[in-house]
Every structure is written in C-alpha cells, then in structure tokens.
Amino acid sequence: MIERVLAIRHDKIGDFVLYWPALFLLKSALPKASIEVFVAPAVQALAEACPYVDHVIVDTGDDKATSQKFIERNYDAVIVSCSEFRIYKMIRHLDSAYKLAPKHNWYQHLYKHTADAQYKQGEACWRGGCMLVEHFLTQHGIDIPELPQQYWDLSAERQKWRSYYGQEGNEKLIFIHAGTGGSSGSLSPSDFANLSTNISDKTQVDCKFVLTYSGAEEELAQQIFDQLSKKSIKVVMAKPLSSLADFAKSIVAADMFIAGSTGPLHLAGLHNIPTVGFYAGRRSAPIVRWQTLSHSDRRLSYTPPIGKRTGKNMSLIDFNAVEKDVVAYLDANYA
Structure with missing residues (x-):
C-alpha cells in the first residue's frame, strides 16, 4: 500500500x-x-496552498539536512520531475521501494525506474510531469484519473477579492501585469496603455483595468497608470499582497488576465481565467509549450514574426488583431 509519495x-x-x-x-x-x-x-x-499537496519540504541548500528529512518521512515512492545529479545524491540512500526519474541526462542510468517525460510536438510542457505520474500509476496497477476542468476552485472567495480590487456595479476587472519573465516577451508600458485604451473604447463591456506588479515592476505599472488616467480610463494600481499565495488566490477576481510574464499568466490559468499572453517568436514555439492551464477557448496568445531578428521585438506584434480578438471575447462573454 502506498502511504506517502514525494514529488520533486x-x-x-x-x-x-x-x-x-x-x-x-x-x-x-x-x-x-x-x-x-x-x-x-x-x-x-x-x-x-495547493489542494493536492499534504506536506511541503523547502530546498534550503543544506542537502545533508534535507536528505535526513527525506529519510524521516519514510517515502514509499519518489518521483523526480526536476532531475539533477544533486537530487540523485540526496535520495540514493533512501529505502523507498520506488524511485522514478525522467529519461534525460547521463544520471538517468543510476535510477532503476525511468520514464519518457518528453512532451510531444504541439503539446504543452505540463504534459511532461503528467507523463511521469501516469507511468508511476500504471506500473502500480492504479487507474489514471481524468484531469479536471479547473485546478483551483476559489469561487467562494471571488466576491471578497473583487471588492479588494475595487470592483463596482457591472465592471469587469481586466488585470494587466507589465513585467516579463520566462518565455514571455516584454511589451512596453505604451503598448500596454494603447492596447487598454483601444479595448476600453471599442468594447461594449464596462472595464476597469487592474495593474499588478512586484518590486521593480511598479515603475512599469505606474507608467501605464499615468497614461490611462490622462485618458480618463478606469484604472487602479494593485498594491502587492504579502505573499505569493495570496496574490495567486486574489486572481480569482479577474475577468481577464493580460501579461507578458509566464508566472502570473500560469497563476491565472489555475482559475481557468481568460488569459491574453505575449510570447517571443521562436521556432521552439513557446506560445504552445508555455500555454496556460485555462481552457483552449479562454487562451489568446500572440507573438511577433518568428525569426532571430524579429522574434524578440514585441513591438512587431499585430496589436490590431489583439484588440479585435479581445474585444470580441469580452463582448461575446460579458456584454
């Protein structure tokens, strides 16, 4: 009987x-x-905060102490989704009956159990983690469950967070996160401001724009705020919350999330919120690999022309197409 599983x-x-x-x-x-x-x-x-996690061990950098914690937890199985030689050394002395690692890097050969975790072309990268778990379940004769329609149901907290962000009447809250990170590209504050202005002018929906940020991103958000305020567009600066978990929960208030940063986009995807993402134009297709967990009909994604000279130039995105798609989505779903 499997009583305790560690996922790395x-x-x-x-x-x-x-x-x-x-x-x-x-x-x-x-x-x-x-x-x-x-x-x-x-x-x-x-x-x-994850509803599917019962216990968390944090990587402090003290591998010896962490290995001792692993031993004390007495795991029946260890699934190594983020594989490094360092991790192998931390878990090699565990008495766990089953240790599973992905088939990549030379140290895969040090594991008794390995599995293919390479998601196929045209698939999102989250499939890789699922492939390891599916292999583990199959080897233990356990049926593989169907994935849910939504990964984090915080509908009971939605109104609380909508009030926190100042929603009034029939306003729809359009979150904008102007930072950048991962495989997404960076739009300029002016691009975000112009996009927001045109959306507000063309949609039938009463929009309020909520500008989220962290650390140095505040300057970017402030520039967008100043430009929108001059045009009398309804906009608020969202003061950062005390923890990542609170911010992640608060996104349930959004009616749409627009960003050039994969982290916040993925948080919105947990709630199945409509996302508008901007990605670099690369042949490796980050627009597909790093897509959010929102339903396919709730994902709008854009890149500049693919190429070494154009792929990172986010100003080359067809913003007329973006505006048209976003307005059409808002009018069809919220008007």
Whole structure:
C-alpha cells in the first residue's frame, strides 16, 4: 500500500504551477496517501496552498539536512520531475521501494525506474510531469484519473477579492501585469496603455483595468497608470499582497488576465481565467509549450514574426488583431 509519495519540483514559480495537473493525478489516484513536494523557497507559500499537496519540504541548500528529512518521512515512492545529479545524491540512500526519474541526462542510468517525460510536438510542457505520474500509476496497477476542468476552485472567495480590487456595479476587472519573465516577451508600458485604451473604447463591456506588479515592476505599472488616467480610463494600481499565495488566490477576481510574464499568466490559468499572453517568436514555439492551464477557448496568445531578428521585438506584434480578438471575447462573454 502506498502511504506517502514525494514529488520533486524545486524550480521556478511557473514550472511549479504547471506541475499542478501531475499533482492532481497523484492525489486523485491516491486519496488516502500523503502527497508531499520538495520545492524552491519562492514557491513554498503556493505549494502549501495547493489542494493536492499534504506536506511541503523547502530546498534550503543544506542537502545533508534535507536528505535526513527525506529519510524521516519514510517515502514509499519518489518521483523526480526536476532531475539533477544533486537530487540523485540526496535520495540514493533512501529505502523507498520506488524511485522514478525522467529519461534525460547521463544520471538517468543510476535510477532503476525511468520514464519518457518528453512532451510531444504541439503539446504543452505540463504534459511532461503528467507523463511521469501516469507511468508511476500504471506500473502500480492504479487507474489514471481524468484531469479536471479547473485546478483551483476559489469561487467562494471571488466576491471578497473583487471588492479588494475595487470592483463596482457591472465592471469587469481586466488585470494587466507589465513585467516579463520566462518565455514571455516584454511589451512596453505604451503598448500596454494603447492596447487598454483601444479595448476600453471599442468594447461594449464596462472595464476597469487592474495593474499588478512586484518590486521593480511598479515603475512599469505606474507608467501605464499615468497614461490611462490622462485618458480618463478606469484604472487602479494593485498594491502587492504579502505573499505569493495570496496574490495567486486574489486572481480569482479577474475577468481577464493580460501579461507578458509566464508566472502570473500560469497563476491565472489555475482559475481557468481568460488569459491574453505575449510570447517571443521562436521556432521552439513557446506560445504552445508555455500555454496556460485555462481552457483552449479562454487562451489568446500572440507573438511577433518568428525569426532571430524579429522574434524578440514585441513591438512587431499585430496589436490590431489583439484588440479585435479581445474585444470580441469580452463582448461575446460579458456584454
């Protein structure tokens, strides 16, 4: 009987968010087992808020102490989704009956159990984590559950957070996060401001724009705020919340989330919120690989022309097409 499983995913925020489908499969298939994760410090609060996680171990950098914690937890299985030689050294002495790692890098040969975790062309990268879990469940004769329509149901908190962001009457809250990170591209504050202005002017929906930011991103948000305020567009600066988990929860208030940063986009995807994402134009297709967890009909994604000279120039995006698509979505779903 499997009573305790450790899943190792100690990298960036967006990567951990895209691991939620795999965690859902584990918890749904093994409801009585303790599903535990090893994560980076920046992800701790979000991991603790995840409904599919029962215990969190944080990567402090002290590998010897962490290995001792692993031993004390007495795992029946370890699934290494973020594989490094360092991780192998931390878990090699565990008495766990089953240790599974992906088939990449030379140290895969040090594991007794390995599986293909390479998502196929045209698939999103979150499939990789699911492939490992599916292999684990199949090898143990456990049925693979169906994935849900939505990974984080916080509908009961929606009105609370809408009030927090100042929603009034029939206003629809359009969140904009102007920072950049991961495989998304960086739009200029002017591009965001012009896009917001045209959306507000053309849609039948009563919009209020909520500008979210963290740290140095405040300057970008302020520039957008100043430009929209001059045009009498309804806009607010969203004061950062005290923790990543609170921010992630608060996104349930959004009616649409527009960003050039994969982390916040992925958080919105957990709530199945309509997302508008901007990605670099690369042949590796980050627009597909890093797509959000929102339903396909709730994902609007754009890139500049693919190429070495054009792929990173976000000003080359066809903003007329973006405006047309966003307005059409808002009018069809909210007007």
